[in-house]
Amino acid sequence: MSAPDQQGDGMFGLASLTPAELAEITGAALDRAIRPTGTRVTPIPYDWGSPATAGLWRVDVSGESAQAPGQGDQASGPLSYTYFVKLLRHPLRWPGLVHLPDQASRDEFVGFFPWRFELDMYECGIGAVLPAGMRTPRLHHVRKTDEDHLGLWWEFVPERPASWDLADYRRAAFLLGRLAARRREGAGVNRLLPLVSRQAHPSGSSLRFFTERRVLRGVLPALRAGRIWDHPLALTALRQAGDSALPADMLVLADRLPEVLDTLDRLPQTYAHGDASPQNLLLPANEPGTVIVIDWGFGSLLPIGFDLGQLLVGLAHAGKSDPSDLRAIDAAIFPAYLEGLAAEDYPAAPAQVRVGYIGALTARSALSALPLELLSRPPTKEAEVEFLGRLRLTRALIGFAAEITADEAEHATGK
DSSP, X not given: OOOOGGGGTTGXXXXXXXXXXXXXXXXXXXXXXXXXXXXXXXXXXXOTTOTTXXXXXXXXXXXXXXXXXXXXXXXXXXXXXXXXXXXXXXXXXXXXXXXXXXXXXXXXXXXXXXXXXXXXXXXXXXXXXSOTTEEOOOEEEEEEEETTEEEEEEEOOOBOSSOOOHHHHHHHHHHXXXXXXXXXXXXXXXXXXXXXXXXXXXXXXXXXXXXXXXXXXXXXXXXXHOGGGGSHHHHHHHHHHTOTTHHHHHHHHHHHHHHHHHHHHTSOEEOOOXXXXXXXXXXXXXXXXXEEEOOOOOOSOEETTTHHHHHHHHHHHTTSSOGXXXXXXXXXXXXXXXXXXXXXXXXXXXXXXXXXXXXXXXXXXXXXXXXXXXXGSOOOHHHHXXXXXXXXXXXXXXXXXXXXXXXXXHXXXXX
């Protein structure tokens, strides 16, 4: 869902810079003094439901050299630089807060949600931990206008126009495996992580927190009530998919989720990217073979294999790939991730990684993929297509979840 017009209602002002600040950071970015002569600010659509994101913009700065004459051929001529600007907000400022069920839930969310985490990860030096072939974007400036907002002026990364192919998935999975191995539980590099990463929520990992609040308390009551399936949009999708068994199968899976979470807690743990969908692993047009990592999430220790889940489903969840492609992607990313672990001498057994990968995918995504927000809006053809795609994705995820049998869990955890 895209942000409403609130991006144009002065929100950029909370992230904007003075002309002097803009000249300073752009001169540093270009490694030459610049006199800005023009600035174009273009809002970028984003998921309005994201609690920490208050706005995204592309900012194009044009100008002239401010160097004195006679300093070489490069001292004259037009100059330009492009920024990706992101405005972070405190969760108290999130419009979606009012939709949490009660004040206790709202207070818990506000107290726990690490809204500064993207900046915290950059400042902790995560860039030095990334394997060769991965990097973070360059952060040029942090604008702090008040206690509840931070404007991050990042390097703008022009992405490769071609769609992801299986070779891209394999490379990303290999690098994520290397990164997870370097950040295994007890690794020395973890001492530099933000405090929120080293102090778990009392209820356990961030994955357990998310699943219990978002899925078991948020989505599951609506599924159990059954009224979702009376809506014309859902009825049409079930009929078009030929999948009348899906509602019952989702409830069967829901009953297994607490057991799945317990299994995941017994697996080897590492720190992960936390939201490693292709949308957050940029493939720059001018740096072939490089992955630029953005939007870190789920900051606590997580089961080995966690990042493969979002790598698998990220584009399908956004409607940019077909759920029928998931098995081919899975066949590419799982062995590549194991190769990444092996490259860093990480000894996790493939069965453990598989249960961590599929179990975390099940807990996070299998019951929360349906776009229930569409049921409260006027019906459109676009909504019908989106709901059908997400319903097919849900069926595919339930198929993956079937791998995590009691026997598989016992084999992976030794219990």
